[in-house]
Amino acid sequence: MPDHRMITLLTDFGLKDPYVGIMKGVISRINPHVRIIDITHEIPPHNVEAANFCLMMAYPHFPAGTVHVAIVDPGVGGKRRALGMEFAAGIIVGPDNGIFTGILDREQIINAVELTNSEYWLTQRPGMTFHGRDIFAPVAAHLTMGTPLKALGPEIDPAMIVRLDRPVFPENAPVITGTVQYIDRFGNLITNIPAAYVGGKEWVITAAGVRIRGCHTYSDTPRGNLLALEGSHGFLEIAINGGNAQASLQVGYGLSVRVEITHSKKTDGKKEGDHE
């Protein structure tokens, strides 16, 4: 039932210009009945890390069969490949630049193709700058109409898909390092260190020269103080209860962080300062 499929859009195009509306028009001309849902269009321009995080957070909440379009594409018009991938959770299209790292870490890929068949594009000669309109939107619309992924281009080796650098987490390592992969509108700093790493242990995170002890909820820490916790997104996070950690620490994407396991079990009553 192609009619029941939906398309999600995630881009860095913003909502000021007509670009997103144009993509929806292109989709609607091919499939006037498909439902289109915006995940966000306010990814910081060209920030593939942030796009990867948002897509990873959002896709599991959509129906199986949904076609997800994710476009943060600093290499548009160059040699980067245009990808289509099929998972049990849905079909995903976008540029081959690491934006799909989080999905590839979590889902079994069924099939992957390079989108080279211009028969399913808006035009045989797409421009250099707007592959959202010229390639990704029409391809997504055709997928919702029942076009099989394999019709869109030659199969590729999933192992060759570009992935973002991820920190290495040796089992039982007492210290690991990672980076800030997303900063939300509240200035919370979301690292790429999985919460599972510290599960059930006491820990301290160091970022921008500040040491912060891991806690459990925002309300464990007085308002205005830095805190670190296992975020609901599954990663370690640095925040300020009632404040903005990004502004307070004056940091940004890619900030290096270091996590140290301080006690393997929470049987020690001694407390460290929240930060110093």
Add this chain to the structure above:
Amino acid sequence: MPDHRMITLLTDFGLKDPYVGIMKGVISRINPHVRIIDITHEIPPHNVEAANFCLMMAYPHFPAGTVHVAIVDPGVGGKRRALGMEFAAGIIVGPDNGIFTGILDREQIINAVELTNSEYWLTQRPGMTFHGRDIFAPVAAHLTMGTPLKALGPEIDPAMIVRLDRPVFPENAPVITGTVQYIDRFGNLITNIPAAYVGGKEWVITAAGVRIRGCHTYSDTPRGNLLALEGSHGFLEIAINGGNAQASLQVGYGLSVRVEITHSKKTDGKKEGDHE
């Protein structure tokens, strides 16, 4: 015909992060056919007054049976209740913090419940921070599928629902005081004093130390001058013809205002200065 119902969303989540898109995904997994309309996601963070105003302005324009989801929720994860209410105009869900004051003032409540039945939630153990995803979105989706409100939790006494403080308006009082309940993108200051209070009379409003005579249209006042009028929203409003009253007066939400009836009928030709 649950298929024909729609859901509206009103939050302070913003459009930068994937939160709103995730709520729509959660809704779509339960009811893939429901239409979802955004009222706004740019309520100033935690501003329940502003959310109450926007919801009050918007809900009457939607079809009966619409499910409205309104989430500005500074108390999320604490003891505030999650509410579901049925009116002739629609069903409304959100936190019990005063956000529904305007609707409760205007509509007859048919039924109200506390949303405690986790069978209709996304998860049996919702997180502390994102009840939009975990409780309100799935509950709204189930309502559009025909789940009766009473299935979602125990009935509560409508008189116990939290309401925002509203100014008292004694009949024929010559002077009343209120506050600014909403500031729109043009910097217009919308008070919580009903236009009906001054209907057919002459009046003066005092705010931030400035006295402004009530007029009828923007064009009654020279460009750049402060003016006060009965807004189309049904409340007294302070504005600047071609300018920004908020920026000019350097004021914000909650500003106290005082309205005085100066003449009971408009038979007096004498004019006061626009402001002083």
Add this chain to the structure above:
Amino acid sequence: MPDHRMITLLTDFGLKDPYVGIMKGVISRINPHVRIIDITHEIPPHNVEAANFCLMMAYPHFPAGTVHVAIVDPGVGGKRRALGMEFAAGIIVGPDNGIFTGILDREQIINAVELTNSEYWLTQRPGMTFHGRDIFAPVAAHLTMGTPLKALGPEIDPAMIVRLDRPVFPENAPVITGTVQYIDRFGNLITNIPAAYVGGKEWVITAAGVRIRGCHTYSDTPRGNLLALEGSHGFLEIAINGGNAQASLQVGYGLSVRVEITHSKKTDGKKEGDHE
């Protein structure tokens, strides 16, 4: 099949306030099944030039029969007419202030009316400030339900529809002048000079006292340098490779630009500086 029609919205209302949501509610009460797509609501306030550009870019990508609503309306409540126009590409409604110049230049008008029949409005007595809600949204919804354009008001002479001033392009003129009609989120300056004017020739554009030689792609110019090219939108554009031309030149809408044809064919190897 009115059910399959869709409505697009393009306004300067922004997304902070509930205005756009209210328009969608009004539409949904009349046609609960129509699909509504936002082109943009972030047109700079009252900027009819920018709205004209965005509408012109977007409408060709939507299905024939789509009803486009375009509202940037500094004259609301005054004497400007409310228009409905039928083209092969769709039906378009909005204020008669030049916002439709680009469409009128490209499409053959089939029929045009003044929207005076209040039977299809939200209210017999629309307010002075929000004709989007009171007139344009309900009229658009009725059009998707099959109401013929002619029922909405008396026919008018298409030649009398307001148009924006456009530069005159005498054939083979060696020099022409125009203005900046749109500035996108990247600070690219899009002029109203058609790319066809310089097609196949060498050219230089002068803006804000700077001379810039026309090139073919962003990558022809070092990062951080001003460049000028034939944009994918069909107009000459000034940009900075990896930068913001608006911020760098400190210019805005309406900036005057001058284009000079320097060689009629590209057989001359001599190069000019990118800018001076």
